[in-house]
Amino acid sequence: MIRPDNRLADLPMTPVECQRCHATVQVRKSSWQQTSVQWDEAGARTCLERRSSPSGGSIRDTDFFTCAGLRESIAQAALSGEIPMVEGSAPRGGRGPAGAPAEERAVTQ
Amino acid sequence: MTTAPESGVRAIEAAAAPTRFARGWHCLGLADKFRDGKPHSIQAFGQKLVVFQSGDGKLNVLDAYCRHMGGDLSQGTVKGDEIACPFHDWRWGGDGRCKQIPYARRVPLRARTAAWPTLDQDGMLFVWNDPEGNPPREEEALPMIEGALDDEWTDWLWYETVVDTNVREVIDNNADMAHFFYVHLTFPTYFKNIFEGHIAAQYMNGKAREDARPRLPEGSPQLIGNTSVAAYYGPSFMTDELTYNYDRMDVRTTLINCHYPIDENSFVLQYGIIVKKQDGLDEKAAMEVANTQALYVRRGFEQDVQIWKNKARIDNPLLCEEDGPVYQLRRWYEQFYVDVADIEPAMVERFEYELDTTRPNEVWEKQVQDNLAAKAAAQGRTPVS
Numbered sequence: 162m163i164r165p166d167n168r169l170a171d172l173p174m175t176p177v178e179c180q181r182c183h184a185t186v187q188v189r190k191s192s193w194q195q196t197s198v199q200w201d202e203a204g205a206r207t208c209l210e211r212r213s214s215p216s217g218g219s220i221r222d223t224d225f226f227t228c229a230g231l232r233e234s235i236a237q238a239a240l241s242g243e244i245p246m247v248e249g250s251a252p253r254g255g256r257g258p259a260g261a262p263a264e265e266r267a268v269t270q
Numbered sequence: 271m272t273t274a275p276e277s278g279v280r281a282i283e284a285a286a287a288p289t290r291f292a293r294g295w296h297c298l299g300l301a302d303k304f305r306d307g308k309p310h311s312i313q314a315f316g317q318k319l320v321v322f323q324s325g326d327g328k329l330n331v332l333d334a335y336c337r338h339m340g341g342d343l344s345q346g347t348v349k350g351d352e353i354a355c356p357f358h359d360w361r362w363g364g365d366g367r368c369k370q371i372p373y374a375r376r377v378p379l380r381a382r383t384a385a386w387p388t389l390d391q392d393g394m395l396f397v398w399n400d401p402e403g404n405p406p407r408e409e410e411a412l413p414m415i416e417g418a419l420d421d422e423w424t425d426w427l428w429y430e431t432v433v434d435t436n437v438r439e440v441i442d443n444n445a446d447m448a449h450f451f452y453v454h455l456t457f458p459t460y461f462k463n464i465f466e467g468h469i470a471a472q473y474m475n476g477k478a479r480e481d482a483r484p485r486l487p488e489g490s491p492q493l494i495g496n497t498s499v500a501a502y503y504g505p506s507f508m509t510d511e512l513t514y515n516y517d518r519m520d521v522r523t524t525l526i527n528c529h530y531p532i533d534e535n536s537f538v539l540q541y542g543i544i545v546k547k548q549d550g551l552d553e554k555a556a557m558e559v560a561n562t563q564a565l566y567v568r569r570g571f572e573q574d575v576q577i578w579k580n581k582a583r584i585d586n587p588l589l590c591e592e593d594g595p596v597y598q599l600r601r602w603y604e605q606f607y608v609d610v611a612d613i614e615p616a617m618v619e620r621f622e623y624e625l626d627t628t629r630p631n632e633v634w635e636k637q638v639q640d641n642l643a644a645k646a647a648a649q650g651r652t653p654v655s
Binding site for chain 2: 162163164165166167168191192193194195196197198199200201202205226227239240241247
């Protein structure tokens with residue numbers, strides 16, 4: 162029997178659309194450092210980076226470790242407050258107003 | 271273990287461990303130990319198996335009990351390409367068919383026993399277990415291991431031990447962040463799980479723990495940290511490419527962590543290590559690294575085993591936000607316990623869990639504050655916080 166994660170009762174996953182290719186995945190952040198991403202078949206089919214990776218998105222050859230476009234879109238959504246975060250982990254005053262423009266806060270590493 | 275619901279006490283829920291055994295490749299150990307010309311008795315998947323090398327060099331795995339009168343083939347003798355039963359000398363081939371009955375003119379129809387598909391790869395013997403009786407799935411082929419059986423690397427250093435609990439406990443470890451500190455002896459700075467298809471991967475970068483570094487000879491380079499790329503390929507076989515980063519060199523090791531169930535309440539836990547020899551790391555030094563690493567891995571598992579022996583089976587673990595994706599890992603693991611036709615998309619669709627501590631909280635905070643300030647400035651007022 163598959164049981165749901167008890168933590169999803171406190172905070173479910175939120176859909177996030179990739180700014181680059183519009184693939185949609187489910188995202189949950191428990192903190193600034195932690196990110197969970199649930200893909201489904203439609204998202205996997207839409208993601209450009211995944212489709213163009215040599216293995217076609219398989220983790221077997223570890224060449225689809227992550228999608229950079231999606232990673233950036235998630236970071237932006239987190240900074241703009243579109244992704245709710247678990248209580249207590251958001252920085253003081255950090256629950257940015259939803260819908261704030263994301264362009265100026267690109268996060269890259 | 272159960273309490274009245276109105277008390278507010280959380281009850282531990284646990285169904286009995288499944289009596290069905292996982293579909294997939296299972297490693298039975300180093301292949302060489304089965305190449306002594308004798309039959310070997312193995313308790314696995316709730317039954318007794320016989321492993322023997324036939325005259326053609328192939329390793330074979332059959333149900334141990336002779337279909338004639340139930341003799342134990344693992345007490346028999348290898349004769350040519352067949353295993354001969356100690357009871358009446360019936361001869362069974364690696365394909366499960368009775369080839370000859372020395373005292374009979376012909377073999378009866380349907381003289382066929384259960385044979386497990388085998389794979390002899392990288393110095394290890396694998397069997398394919400499938401409750402549906404289908405041949406190995408191509409998409410679940412095991413990866414070749416770089417360095418195995420290669421003179422540039424050490425030989426396998428291999429351990430095995432019996433653990434008296436259900437195999438799920440060892441699987442749970444894969445999503446358990448905290449065990450990196452204890453088992454792999456590092457402070458993780460980056461951690462990621464990816465579960466997809468039949469693979470459950472785990473990527474980790476860590477800083478060395480001062481109290482637990484592989485010892486190299488005097489005057490050797492300093493250990494800075496390590497990177498680990500580990501993955502379960504199917505339900506029981508994990509490879510871990512573990513590289514130790516020194517200030518002047520990288521030491522590459524491969525760790526295998528695998529198991530096979532004896533029955534639903536016990537399993538054989540195995541781990542193997544190879545280390546790449548290189549400049550500054552001759553055969554002896556490489557073996558020393560392997561031995562030291564094996565010692566730490568063994569200690570880590572011994573601690574786990576101590577916990578497993580005494581803990582309760584729990585289907586509804588109460589996780590906090592700092593815990594890893596235990597439920598998602600179990601959801602992935604479930605695919606091996608249902609018929610292939612019943613595998614649900616949720617069991618195999620990609621799930622990622624990432625923890626990145628290389629970008630400190632302060633950086634995020636500052637960026638949020640900057641954003642708020644910029645937004646406030648644009649609106650001609652000061653930010654409220």
